[in-house]
Amino acid sequence: MDGGSSLNILYVDTLDAMHIPRSELRLVGSPFHRVFPGAWAYLLRQIDLLVMFGNRANFRSEVLTFEVVDFPGSYHAILGRPCYAKFMAIPNYTNLRLKMLGPNDVITVSSAFSHAFMCNHEHFKLATMVINSSELPRLRESPTPATPDCNKPNSSMAFHQLKETKAVGIDPTDPTKMVRIRTRLLAK
Template identity: 75%
Template structure:
């Protein structure tokens, strides 16, 4: 469950384990961000798959679109906001529960804290390996802009206001807490 993710992700190893042919992937040209630090991630494609929650007596099935990625992950898939919207599900991360309405009653998907801890530890170890890899360093150098050197003085044109400003103190007990306000602002 990842309430912060704006897409559903399926790892290529999971697709292969499901014995689904890669020819079923539809092309997608849009990259996404936040998975590989400092770089864009390009999916191999996307695929629509049926997803079912519940038991035989009370279940819901919906077809979800997954972006298929070709990099290591400690999970089989990541269910993001599109999944929750389609199922109208509510995740509760404190209790490790996912709840949604079913045809006969509320469907509750649960996990054990020990299992969640094991998954988090595996994910952390995998992320540490990826972050420390030389491949990521090379990728970061080629795609990320160089950070400015804090010891170098900035040019005289950097961060210059377009108009005159007035300095106003915002804390009478601490004169270093100030804010600059433009003097040409409209009265409104």
């Protein structure tokens, strides 16, 4: 479940595991971004699949369009807002449940916290690997940026503490962790 995703995503490994031939995919010319922070856009292919939630006594099925991506993922698929809209489903991320109306009762799809944690951990490792593999060559090629000298008295980068501030503790167990906030707002 990903309520922030404007796409339903299916990984090519899942497509292969379902024994769906790649000839069933439609070519789409639009790229998408932000699967991994800093990663480049990938061209997509789409497929329409019948998706069903529930059991024999109480089920719903709809045809969903999935964007098939050709890179590894820690999930089989990601259900985004288009899925929720089509099924009129309500995700609850705190309890890891997806609920929707069925013909006889409410259909609830659940997951275990341990499974969600494992998938998130795998996704983090995979995202870190992808970002590092794409950014490392660029960092090697780019010149080292100049570091501003903040110790100069006239430096525009220097931090100047205002007199109208007060210290506020941010951690009740550690009184040394403080932030400074301004005590007077400027009039516009």
